Amino acid sequence: MKSSMTKPLIELKNLNFAYGKRRIFDNLNLTFEHGSFSVIAGESGSGKSTLLYILGGFQKPARGEYLFSGKRVYGPFGEFGLGRFRKKNIGFLFQDFRLLPFLTVQQNIRFPVLFSGVRLPEKKVQEQMERLGIAHRAEAYPTAISGGEAQRTGLARALLMNPPLLLLDEPTGNLDGITEHAIADVLEGLKKEGLTLVCASHSNYIMQRADRVYDLKDGNITVRGTRSHTVKGAAQKKIL
Ligand SMILES: Nc1ncnc2c1ncn2[C@@H]1O[C@H](COP(=O)(O)OP(=O)(O)OP(=O)(O)O)[C@@H](O)[C@H]1O
Ligand SMILES: [Mg+2]
Numbered sequence: 653m654k655s656s657m658t659k660p661l662i663e664l665k666n667l668n669f670a671y672g673k674r675r676i677f678d679n680l681n682l683t684f685e686h687g688s689f690s691v692i693a694g695e696s697g698s699g700k701s702t703l704l705y706i707l708g709g710f711q712k713p714a715r716g717e718y719l720f721s722g723k724r725v726y727g728p729f730g731e732f733g734l735g736r737f738r739k740k741n742i743g744f745l746f747q748d749f750r751l752l753p754f755l756t757v758q759q760n761i762r763f764p765v766l767f768s769g770v771r772l773p774e775k776k777v778q779e780q781m782e783r784l785g786i787a788h789r790a791e792a793y794p795t796a797i798s799g800g801e802a803q804r805t806g807l808a809r810a811l812l813m814n815p816p817l818l819l820l821d822e823p824t825g826n827l828d829g830i831t832e833h834a835i836a837d838v839l840e841g842l843k844k845e846g847l848t849l850v851c852a853s854h855s856n857y858i859m860q861r862a863d864r865v866y867d868l869k870d871g872n873i874t875v876r877g878t879r880s881h882t883v884k885g886a887a888q889k890k891i892l
Pocket of ligand 2: 700701702
């Protein structure tokens with residue numbers, strides 16, 4: 653009990669990453685607490701998406717360690733281990749939502765699970781759609797839904813398997829203020845349920861609602877502001 657509650661969910665230690673000669677992270681050290689809501693800010697090209705890919709188990713750092721719940725993510729188990737890690741722990745909302753145009757809203761939500769070998773209780777898709785207010789668009793195709801609905805479809809898909817960590821890449825990039833407020837409410841609700849959230853964003857509004865804002869610049873990260881967050885009273889999400 654003690655170690656799992658006091659240890660951060662995520663620890664990055666001396667992380668280095670480069671795309672060829674383009675260095676993105678130089679000895680990055682960073683922790684994310686259980687049940688915290690963090691925003692990663694920084695100019696275009698500063699490495700926000702790259703950091704989320706590393707956290708999601710999609711992009712191996714050149715050097716350094718990534719510990720998730722005390723265990724090495726890019727350890728000795730290779731792609732098989734990473735696949736398991738992603739399936740159990742990660743929900744990812746991509747920058748452009750990445751919905752498949754030939755599938756309906758509810759088929760898009762269900763799609764990644766089809767290939768994961770996990771049996772999906774029928775009502776889970778319906779529950780997620782209702783919670784995010786898109787159930788009435790279940791049979792619509794992505795070309796016929798709004799930006800906000802597309803984003804909530806991507807979010808429903810990311811949340812389907814109850815991941816403890818939700819990574820969001822500019823979730824409100826193309827949305828108007830009202831939709832932005834609605835998504836901030838959803839994110840805060842998820843935090844209350846015990847999820848840990850890391851969100852790349854330029855939005856001042858989303859930053860105000862987060863516990864902590866980090867600025868990425870020239871391979872370094874600095875903390876801009878801290879709002880004390882508490883996981884007391886919120887269920888700590890079970891780590892598988
Ligand atoms: N696969 C790749 N190969 C080479 N360079 C890449 C690759 N992906 C990203 N980059 C470069 O790495 C840098 C960081 O990219 P990243 O996508 O992480 O930035 P970002 O902060 O998310 O930017 P944005 O705000 O525009 O989404 C950029 O200069 C980008 O051009
Ligand atoms: Mg990006």
